[in-house]
Amino acid sequence: MVARPFTLRNPTPMPGWGLSFGIMVTILSIIVLIPMAVLLWRGFIGFGAAEMWEVVNRPRVWSALELSFRAALVASLFNLVFGVILAWVLVRYRFPGKRLIDAAVDLPFALPTAVAGIALTAIYAPNGVLGAPIGEVFGLRVAYTELGIWIALIFVGLPFVVRTVQPVIEEIDRETEEASATLGASRLRTLTHVVLPMLAPAALTGFALALARSVGEYGSVIFIAGNLPNVTEIAPLLIVIRLEEFDYDGAVAIAIAMLAISFTLLLAINLIQIWSRRRMGAV
Amino acid sequence: MTDTIAIPSRPRAFRPATTEPAVVKWALIALCLAVLTVLLFAPLIAVFDEALRRGWAFALQSLLEPDAQSAIWLTLTVAAIVVPLNAAFGIAAAWAITKFDWRGKAWVITLIDLPFSVSPVVAGLLFVLMFGANSALGAWLVASGFPIVFAVPGIVLATLFITFPFVARELIPVMLEQGRAEEEAALTLGASGWRTFLTVTLPNIRWALLYGVLLCNARAMGEFGAVAVVSGKIRGQTTTMPLMIEMFYNEYLSVAAFTMAALLALLAFVTLTLKTALEWRYADQLAATHRH
C-alpha cells in the first residue's frame, strides 16, 4: 500500500470547488465567524476575563443561568420521553387523524416564538382557559412561574426528538423484534432491551438539539415567565436588561457565560453519543 | 369414524409478536393526543379565539392600520432577502461538503450548526457590538448615513444569523446519501459544472431544498429575540410582525396583537400544509430520492 500523502483536499474532477467553498467560507465568516470573534474579543480583551467573572459571579446572574439551564433540561427530558412515545405512535399505529398529527408536530418549528408565547400565556394565566381549572383543582399557578417556563420550552423543543427518532423507527427491522419474541421475551422486554437501544443515539441527538434550542429561547418564554429576579428571570432577559442599561460589557459577559455552558453541555452530549454508539452499535 | 377436534367456541385473538396489546396501543394514542391538545392545539385555538373576539371586521380592520401594514411589509421584505441568501449559502455549503473530501469538514459543519446553539438575544447582541455607534465601524456607518443597528440592515443580518443553518442542515444528509455517482456520470457525458448541478443535482435535492426553504422562511418571519435587540422598535420603520405583536400587547390592544399572531399562525399552517401535500403527492419520487 502506498502511503497517502498529506493533502488538504483529495483531487477530484468534480467542478465547483472554488465557487462553492468560496461562497461557503465568505458567508460563514461574515455571518458567524466575525461576529463571534468580535464578541469574544470584546469580552476577553476589551473587558477582561477577571472583570467578566466579576459580573457573572453574582447571585442574580447565577440564578438566571441556573433557571435557564434547569428549565431547558426538564423540558428536554420530558420531550425525550414523550418524543420517543409519539414517534412510535406515529410510525407504528394507525388511527384517524394520524396525518394531521404528524403534520402538526412541525408546528413549533413553523410558529413564531412570540405567537407561541402570548398564546400560552393567555391559556395558562390565572384567568385562562386551562390556567383557571388547574389553579382550582391542583392549586398550581402555571403562568408567571417556573412551571410556565417549562411548558413554553416543552412546546419549543417538541419536534426535535420526534423528527430525529421517526426515521430510525421506520428503519427498524421487524425481524429483530420477532426474533426476540421467539426467544421468549415479553413485548415490554423486547421494547426496552431491543428497540430502545436502537433508538438511543437518535433520541440523544434530538435531546441535544432540543436542549440547545431551549436554553437560549427568549420569545416564547418572555411572556409567560414572571421575570422576577432570582425566581423566574431567564438568562437571555438579563442580557436584554444589560443592553437597555447600555451596559454592553455586562451583556457580553453574560452572553459568553451562556455560550460556555452551552458548549460544555453539547460536548458532554456528543461524548455520550459516541460512547453509546460504541457500546450499543451504530444504527 | 370421525375424529372430533375440540374447537374452542371463541378462538383466542391472534396478536402478532411485534405489536402491543390493543389496550396499551390505544392508551398511548390517547396519551399522545391529550398532551398534544394541551400543548399544541390549545395555543392555536386561543390565538384565533382572541383575535376574533370582537368579530371578523374588527380583526381585519386592525390589520389595515398603517403600523400593522408597515410591520407586515417589513417582515415580507426581510424574508425575501434572507431566504434566497440562505438558500444560496446552503446549496454552496452542501455542495462543498458532500462532493469533495477535505480536512476540517467536521469543524465547518460545527460552525454551520453554531447559530442553533446560540440564543437569539446573543445573536442580536453580536450585531449591536459590531455595528452599534459605540464601535469604530458603527460610528463611521452612522455618520455616513448607512446605519445598521436601529435600521433594516441590522434586522436582515440578525435574521440571516438565526436562519443560517436551516437549508444546509436539510441538504447535507440527503446529498451525502445520494452520493456522487450521478454527478460523475454526468461529467463523463460532457456536461459542464453548472449543467450538472441544474439538471442532475437540483432535481434530486428539490424536496430537501424546499423543506429547508420553508423552515427558513417560517423562522425568518417569526424571529423575535434577535430582532428585538437590534431593531430599535421604531413603529412604522423597524418593527417586524413579531415585534408589533409585542407592542400591541403592551398597549392593551389585545385584538390587534392576536390578529397579527393569527396571521403568522396561518402562515405556519400554509407552510405545513404545503409540505404535507407535496410529500403526499410526490411520495414515490420522494422515496426514490431517499428523503425520509
Add this chain to the structure above:
Amino acid sequence: MIHTAFVSLHVQAQGPLIERLPDGRLLIEAGGRKVAGHPAPQESPRACGWKAAIAAALIGVGTLTLTAPQAQADTLLNVSYDPTREFYREYNAWFAEWWVAQGNAAPTIQTSHGGSGAQARAVIDGLAAQVVTLALASDIDQIAARSDLIPEDWQARLPNNSSPYTSTIVFLVREGNPEGITDWDDLIAEGVEVITPNPKTSGGARWNYLAAWGYAERNGLDPQDFVAALYRNVPVLDTGARGSTTTFAQRGIGDVLLAWENEAYLALAELGEDQFDIVVPSVSVLAEPPVALVDGHLTDETRALATAYLEQLYSPEAQAMALRHYYRAWDTSAADPADVARFPEVERLSIADFGGWAVVQPEHFGDGGIFDQIYQAQ
C-alpha cells in the same frame, strides 16, 4: 478526467481523455486502446436565464431596501418615553391632518417608545430622531452633553420649561386597597410588595424615587434609609413604566404600583375600573416631561415640520387631548371640564427643590450613586 465517447449511437466507451480531435470527436483511452468517438449528444439547454433574472430582481429589491434613505423629506421620528403611546397615537393623527390643512404634503410620523433613559442612550447611539419627548430634562441634557445633536439651552426654547404638560406620581392598588396603603410610609412595611421600574432606564422610576426621598425629608426620616427600605420591598424592576404596569396589572405581582398619574388612570380605563384603585399620597413630585428638537438630525425640510410638531403640542386642541389622556396640561380652553376636574390636589415638589437635575442625576442615579449603593447592598 473520464469522458464518454460515443463510437456509434449505441456503443460508448469511457476512459481518460487523451485529446480533442479537430473534427469535434474525443480521443480517449479505453481498455488499453485508443478510441475516438463523438461527445454525448446534448439537449438544447433550456433557458435558465429566467432563474437568473428572478435572482437578480430579488437582489435588486433587497439592495434598494437596504440603501433606501432612512428619512425622507417629510418623515418625523419622535423618540418618546413609555406611557405616551396612546397620547401620541392620537396626537400624530391630529397633527398630520393639521399639517396637511396648512397646505403641506402629508407627513410620515413615526414613534418609538421605551424607558426614558434607555431611549436617550439610543439617540446618543445613533437612533435618528427628529424630536425627543422624554420623561425628564436630565435625559435630554444627557443627549446634549454627550453628542452635538441638541444645544445646551434647549429647555428655554419652548414655554413652561419645554414641558407641554405635567404629571405626578400616584399609587395604584388592588380594588378595595386590601393592604390599607395611604401614604409613603405604608410602602416600607414588612410584607408589602412595591412595583416600580428601574431608575437606570426609566424616567418615571426616577420621579418615583425622588418623591419617596422628598417624603422622607419632609417627615424627618433619613431619606437614604427610607428609600433603601422601599427598594427592599421591590421584587422586580422592569425597564419602563409600561412594563411595570403590565407586571402589576396583568401578572398580578405586587400590592402597589408606583405609577405616573396618567398611566394609573389609563390602567383603570383599559383594564377595569373595578380592578384597581388610585391612592394619592400626601406628597409627590411635579413631573415635567419635556420635549426638544434634535437639531443634529434636522434638514431644512424637516425643521419646519419638527418645529411645528412641538409647537402644536401647546395648541388648545392638543392640550385638550393631553387632558383626555390624563396629563395635567396648561391650556384648558378647549378641554372637557370633566377631564380638568379629574385631577386631585396634591402637593408636588419640583426638581428645583432637590437641587436641579445637574446635581440630582449624578448623585443619585449615576454610576456608583446612591441608588447603586442601595441596590448593591441587597
